[in-house]
Amino acid sequence: MTSDPSRRLSQRTETPRYAEPRVGAAIPMCAACEVREVTFCSALNEHELASIQAIVRQVRLAPGQTLFQEGDEAENVFNVVGGVIKLYKLLRDGRRQITGFLFPGDFLGIASRDGYSHSAEAVTAVRLCRFPRRRLEPLFDRYPKLEHRLLGIATDELTAAQDQMLLLGRKTAAEKLASFLLSLERRIGAAGEPAPSLSVPMSRSDVADYLGLTVETVSRTFGRFRKLGLVDVPDAHTVVLRRRQGLERIADGD
Amino acid sequence: MTSDPSRRLSQRTETPRYAEPRVGAAIPMCAACEVREVTFCSALNEHELASIQAIVRQVRLAPGQTLFQEGDEAENVFNVVGGVIKLYKLLRDGRRQITGFLFPGDFLGIASRDGYSHSAEAVTAVRLCRFPRRRLEPLFDRYPKLEHRLLGIATDELTAAQDQMLLLGRKTAAEKLASFLLSLERRIGAAGEPAPSLSVPMSRSDVADYLGLTVETVSRTFGRFRKLGLVDVPDAHTVVLRRRQGLERIADGD
DNA sequence: CGTGGCTTTGAATTACATCAAACCTTGTGG
DNA sequence: CCACAAGGTTTGATGTAATTCAAAGCCACG
16 A cells, blocks of 8 residues: 555566467367366267367467456457466556466356456467357357356366465465465476476466565575475476475465 | 464454254245345246245354354255355464355355365354255256356356455555455445445454454554544444545555 | 453564565577 | 576565554443
8 A cells, every 4th residue: 555556567577468369270179189188178078079169269379478358358268278377367556466377178268247357368388279158158058068067167266266365365475385386286296206396387476476475575485495495496487396295284384 | 384373263252153053944935035036046937946945944043153164065055045154264273264255145055076165154143045955956957047047156256256366465454444345335235325334244353354464453444444534433343434435446556 | 230252552573575686597689 | 609688586685564462442241
């Protein structure tokens, strides 16, 4: 309330918003899709998949490119096929809260009539499937399984959102970072037990805006974890979980 | 991480958990229900309502009584008919985050297989309709409208959850309290324009745990609002919004 | 008309933010 | 292939909003 908004913005580089995402032709084969089993497409069997395939288009985004902005009319829903996306909301003075990171198999575009409730931007290079609402929703009548699946997805997101509220409202910086690293590991399934090496594609500033902290606090907390032997950080985008149990104890609040 | 957990708990009085909520007979008439139009029941017409009425039971809770706890097997879903309920999550050391307040017409019980994702407790005396999942879900096949309505509800909750993440992660104490008062007003539609008098049934400690603050900070911020002529607080559970526009400006971050 | 639980108010403390500057990377053009 | 911007990240010094500790009001209820 007292702090300087302009400074908040200066922390973050303005990312380019390209005129239009690259939109390709229909995917060759939904049946061969590598994330099919984890997406909402899994609601349909191989035969039914045709109705989906008929309306899907492939979209590619470069890092930093915006897919849609909060308030935009919600014309499409998407499936992440590859890459990482961040969802965020802004305050008028530029303060930002990232409400989620999306990975391959994740769904986005759930929205009410007021348009998208958050903006979506590519963290890495991204491939998505795009479905026009106008053509997808009619399928719900024929395949109620689809809507059932969407309800399941929304339910899971709601659960995650509640966990994140607990984190934002009640956890310390260390607890927040530990929780984040562990949920990243859970999400993308790190390789190399018993010291899994995590890829952390997002910037420190993204992590900060996800955890309700500043870049500096995130960096310092990483430093402290390193000094405690909890993690290794060979480079800024790689984290080795050296003592997972220690992290778990911290994440859950002692 | 450094602070004393025992103290955090002492702020909050342990509320009694009665052996069992009072469960009544089936409601006389769903068709005459005062919140029917705003609940998920609105998905069904008067005729179809019979299938719902056949499985519903009325439940009453005294203030402070627990409806269910996080992790409990999710056997039922509920509709709030009267009163106010709070949903919350706890950290092991007692820190609490309230994830939502529910008012008449609100739905609760959306949950995945791991059971309820939060606890639910009565703030005031509460009346609810209780539906056993086991008997409700079969109706989804016959009335896909029901599941469609649930998806709409989940979507709205998701949007609210994202707003709350922005609040918890990025807003100041004053911005949080102003946002809270305005959303309360929106939700329960205060009487008496142009200085609507709001009923705030929850305790300061509940408000604090909803906004990610301490009781003291909430109380002090109320005091500051009073001194600025933004609100009147005739008693702790009544707030008069004296300068709504001023509050709105604060809520959105200047 | 006490007594226990909220709420408010005050003083001291602190976790995290802010301000500032050095230090890396990574990509680019000479 | 190297120099050098330009971000992004780390580290240090200082400031502060909100918490913690403490105690006094204020109801509300038995």
